[in-house]
Amino acid sequence: MANSSGSSRNLTAADWGGFDDNMQAGAGAAVIDMENMDDTSGSSFEDMGEIHQRLKEEEEEGEGAPEEGEEDGAFLGMKGVKGQLGRQVADEMWQAGKRQASKAFNLYANIDILRPYFDVEPIQVRNRLLESMIPVKMISFPQKIAGELYGPLMLVFTMVAILLHGMKSSGTIIREGTLMGTAIGTCFGYWLGVSSFIYFVAYLCNAQITMLQTLSLLGYGLFGHCIVLFITYNIHFHSLFYIFWLCIGGLSTLRMVAVLLSRTVGHTQRLILCGTMAALHMLFLLYLHFAYHKVVEGILDTLDGQHIPGPIQRVARDLPLVPNAVLNATAQILLAQSR
Amino acid sequence: MAETEGFGDSGSKQLFAGLSNVSISGDIPVEGEITVPMASTSQEDDLSTLDEPVKDTIMRDLKAVGNKFLHVMYPKKSTTLLRDWDLWGPLVLCVSLALMLQGGNADSKDDGGPQFAEVFVIIWFGAVVITLNSKLLGGTISFFQSLCVLGYCILPLTVAMLVCRLVLLLSHTTASFIVRLVVVTVMFAWSTFASTAFLADSQPPNRRALAVYPIFLFYFVISWMVLTFNTVS
Known part of the structure; x- marks a missing residue:
């Protein structure tokens, strides 16, 4: 009796396994195959009938049952494995999805980790903005760099807005992508990319500076860029731009160079690090001004105007x-x- | 335990034994609903929306959205916008603003006018950045509440856009530009003021300026887009 009940359990498992298999085949086609579905249901009903008959036979003749049961077990084992595989795949998919969701949630929950970097007062931010334009001529002792990200982040977003304004007013056309994406990509790319690069060079030159300090230093250095770009996108005089480029851009660059100088030892290292920094920073301002300015507008027009x-x-x-x-x-x- | 239970049983029997022959006069109502009258307030009525007409449901939601529009137009120190947030109003405002900004240059392909997707992304990305910034500064407001407020406060700018389009229909002269400039400036101030009124309370008082700056920038960019919008002449 126990045996027969065991085999019946197997049989039902077989039925489910077969059903799962068919479902998988259907799912693979991405369109529900009605024929297939009909087949499944029909066969399952037939199976049910067969099971019923077999059970009755087993009850009637107890000796023949074990053999058949074993056969069924072996046959059903395969199908059961397939069904289990499907279930396992689905389970893994579910697990992966859950992991993703929990990761996203953790990111949001872990916002507290970033909070110390945003721990500033308005007056501090104002002072740091002003200080970013005042080079300090003290290179014998390491100068202090504030490890803070609020100011840099806001400056980058301000620069995105100014760049957008410059692109619009110069009528810049970007074939693949939007103005917004280009502006954000340029500003964040410069900030993060050049910071990483400077950090790398600083590491090579044995300067005492952390990644956070690099980000903060370069971020506040963008304040001068913001002022220059905002003024020169609205007032189109080349001489004015060059004066501003040298004065304001130069001041903010000098400030950063002085800080880096005070934190590096050795003439060659200082020259390499500060030369890289100054060149990148000044050329970026030059690029931003002329890339989205009326001069280039003319070139773009000739390039675009295919009817001409x-x-x-x-x-x-x-x-x-x-x-x-x-x-x-x-x-x-x-x-x-x-x- | 059994002893105490037995004792309790017998005790209660003894207690209520006296009540069996107490008669209640007919004029005192002894039957009724077993609900506490205080609990059956509006909350329960709100929940039982299964059998109400669809029209009622939609009208209620529309009323809630309209109510929030009113709150933005008369920014008082109220928590209605914060308490039950929804994103329907922001969605409608954002889509209508983007459509209006798009409409003028749909026919010509290669002018640098704002595209629908661009406006859409600026609004939502900007709102998310502002919210994250306020969270990082130590604000005590939930993510979607902030999104809701920022989205609803675009309403003045959408109105400004409408006015601008009407003005542009009439004329393209310098006077029309001055009118647009005034309208957009006023509406920009209104948007910033309204969103600040709702959101500033959630910030620590010494850092209000830091939280307001990105809001200012956000609405400034949008209002600047509205101002520079020009139909193809």
């Missing part, structure tokens, strides 16, 4: 030349081969 007759037409004229050249080449090769 000019050098663009050369492309159209060049096109038929290419097959000619290819034909000539092939003809020559053929000639050479025939000889």
Whole structure:
């Protein structure tokens, strides 16, 4: 009796396994195959009938039962494994999804980790902004760098807004992507990328500076950029820009260079580190000004205006030349081969 | 234990034994609903929305959204916007603003006008950044509450956009630009003021300026987009 009940359990498991298999096949097609579904249901009903009959037979003749049961078990084992595999895959998918969700939640919950870097008073921020324009001529003793991210982050966002304004007013056209994405990418890319690079160089040159301090230093250094860009995007005088570039941009660069100088030992190292920093910082301002300014607008217009007759037409004229050249080449090769 | 239970049983029997032959006169009502009258307030009525008409449901939601619009237009120190937040109003405002900014240059492909996606992303990304910033500064406001307030406070700017389009329909002269400038400036101030009124309380008092700056920047960018919008002439 116990045996028969065991086999019946197996049989029901088989039924479920078979059903699972069919479901998987259906799911793979991404469209529910009605024929397949019908097959499944039909077969399952038949199976049910068979099971019923078999159970009755088993009850009637007790000796034949173990053999059949074993066979069924072996046969059903395979199907059971397949069903379990499907279940396992689904389980793993579920687990992965859960992990992702919990990671996102943890990120939000772990916002407290970042909170110390945003622990500032308005007056402190104002003072640091002003100090970012005042180079301190004290290089014998390491200068203090505030490890704080509120000011830099806000300056980067301000610069994004100013860049957007500059792009719009100069009529810049970006073929692939939006103005917004380009502005954000440029500003954050510069801030994070150059900070990492400077940190790397500082590591090579044995300067005493941490990543956080680099981010803060470079971030506050963008204050001068913001002022210069905001003024020169609205007032278009090249001489004015160059004066501002040298004075304001130069001051903020000098400030950073002085800080780095005070934290590095050795002339070569100082030269490498400060030269890299100053060059990158000043050239970035130059790039931002001229990339989204009226001068470039003219170039963009000539590039975009394909209806204007000019050098663009050369492309159209060049096109038929290419097959000619290819034909000539092939003809020559053929000639050479025939000889 | 059994002893005490037995004692309790017998005790209660003894207690209530006297009540069996107490008669209650007919005029005192002894039957009724076993609900506490204080509990059956509006809360329970709100919850039983299964059998109400769909119209009622929609109208209630619309009323809630409209009520919040009113709150933005008359920014008082009220917690209605904060208490039951929803994102329907912000969605409607954001989509309508983006559509209006898009409409003028849908026909011409290559002018640097604001695209629908761009406006949409600026609004939501900006709101998320402001919210995260306020959380980082130690604000005591939930994520979606802040999103809700910032979204609803775009309402003045959407109105400004509407006015700008109407003005642009009439004329393209310098006078129309001055009118637009005034309207946008006023509405920008209104937006910033309203959102500050709702959100400033959640910030520590010494850091209010730090939390307000990104809000100012956010609405400044949007209002600047509204101002520079120009239909293709």
